[in-house]
Amino acid sequence: LYNGMIAPLVPFGLQGAIWYQGEANLGDGWTYHEKMKGLIRGWRQSWAQPDLGFYYVQLAPYDYGNADPKLLAEIWEAQAATLSEPRTGMAVTTDIGNLDDIHPRNKQDVGHRLALWALSQTYSRPDLTHSGPLYESMTIEDGRIRIHFDHVGQGLKTIDGQAPTEFRIAGSNHNFMSAKAQIDHDTVVVWSEKVDRPIAVRFAWHDRAQPNLVNKAGLPASPFRTDQW
Numbered sequence: 001l002y003n004g005m006i007a008p009l010v011p012f013g014l015q016g017a018i019w020y021q022g023e024a025n026l027g028d029g030w031t032y033h034e035k036m037k038g039l040i041r042g043w044r045q046s047w048a049q050p051d052l053g054f055y056y057v058q059l060a061p062y063d064y065g066n067a068d069p070k071l072l073a074e075i076w077e078a079q080a081a082t083l084s085e086p087r088t089g090m091a092v093t094t095d096i097g098n099l100d101d102i103h104p105r106n107k108q109d110v111g112h113r114l115a116l117w118a119l120s121q122t123y124s125r126p127d128l129t130h131s132g133p134l135y136e137s138m139t140i141e142d143g144r145i146r147i148h149f150d151h152v153g154q155g156l157k158t159i160d161g162q163a164p165t166e167f168r169i170a171g172s173n174h175n176f177m178s179a180k181a182q183i184d185h186d187t188v189v190v191w192s193e194k195v196d197r198p199i200a201v202r203f204a205w206h207d208r209a210q211p212n213l214v215n216k217a218g219l220p221a222s223p224f225r226t227d228q229w
Contacts, residue, residue, distance in 0.1 A: 010046050016053030016122050017043060018114050021079070023059065023102055026071050033078035040085055053122040055089040055114050056082070058222065060097030060104050064207050072207035076223045080134065089117030092132050095159060095220045099208055113219065129153035132219030138201060138226050144191040145169060145201050145226075152186045153215040164188055166204040166211035171195050174229050176202055188213070200227035 019039075025032050036056075044052045058079045059072060083090055091113035096106045120130035133149035133156065140146075149156070158164055164181040167190045179192045179201070190201050204211045204223035213221040 006043070007046075014047060014049070014052060016055065016118060018118075019054065019056040020110075021057060021059055023062070026064070026067070026075060028078070029071075029074045030078055030081075032075055033081045036078070036082045037085060040082075040088065051087050053087050053089075053118060054085070055091070055117040055121075057091045057110055057114065058093055060093040061099060061208055061210050062097060062102050063099045067207070069206035069208065073205045073209075073223055073225075076204075077225070080222050080224065083134070087121060089114075089121055089130065090222070091117065092220045092222045094204060094209060094211055094223065095214070097210065099210075116219075129215065129217035129219065132217075133213065133215050133221040135203070135222070135224035135226070140198065141189075143196060143198065144189050145198050146184070147188045147190060147201060147203075147226075149186065149188075149221065151215065151219075153217050153219075155216045156183045156186060156188065157214060157216055158183070158212040159214055159218075160212050162212065164211070164213045166209050166213075168202045168205065169195050169198045170200045170202075170227070171197050172199060174200075174227075176200075176205075200225070200229070202227070 040054045044050050096109050098104045116130040119125040120128045131151040134151050136148045136150045167179040167181040168176040169179040169192050170176040177192045177194045179190045181190045202225040
């Protein structure tokens with residue numbers, strides 16, 4: 001596929017590339033992150049452009065039926081981790097998927113979100129909020145966990161004005177329970193009456209997750225987990 005479809009383009013000058021991942025890699029888990037690093041570094045080497053912008057789309061939620069619902073979450077995690085590669089960006093699509101259609105039809109918002117990354121990172125438009133909230137760190141506070149985010153922009157909100165959804169919390173027994181969540185300035189506080197001493201949070205950690213947390217630019221938060229269980 002590379003020789004037939006990519007190699008002939010190598011003589012041409014590029015400012016960057018965009019990548020829309022298919023579903024065939026479901027089940028790769030963390031190895032997907034390694035594959036993406038290889039892809040990005042390989043293309044940059046081929047074009048002799050070590051700073052070539054590379055912007056990609058996180059897979060959308062979908063009901064995979066009998067498949068392990070964590071398989072997609074693990075791909076989301078690997079995709080988010082690929083942001084550690086310089087000059088990369090990720091368009092999150094948890095809010096514009098279709099659980100009954102593996103190929104969601106809303107490509108307009110996908111393209112817009114990719115364009116924000118390109119305009120901001122490749123075409124030097126620092127005035128643009130180009131990413132949704134990304135997990136940064138957590139602190140435990142008297143039976144609750146406070147989640148800190150990067151790319152908050154002008155602040156956090158929810159799409160529907162309700163409390164943030166799709167948060168789960170666990171203690172030392174690793175048993176995750178549905179949690180309540182509340183936006184507090186640029187953070188989200190998570191708790192459950194069923195977990196007295198929480199130590200971990202997961203957000204949108206299954207294949208049908210369609211959370212409502214966004215920043216004020218309307219860009220959705222990426223799924224994450226604070227544990228490595």
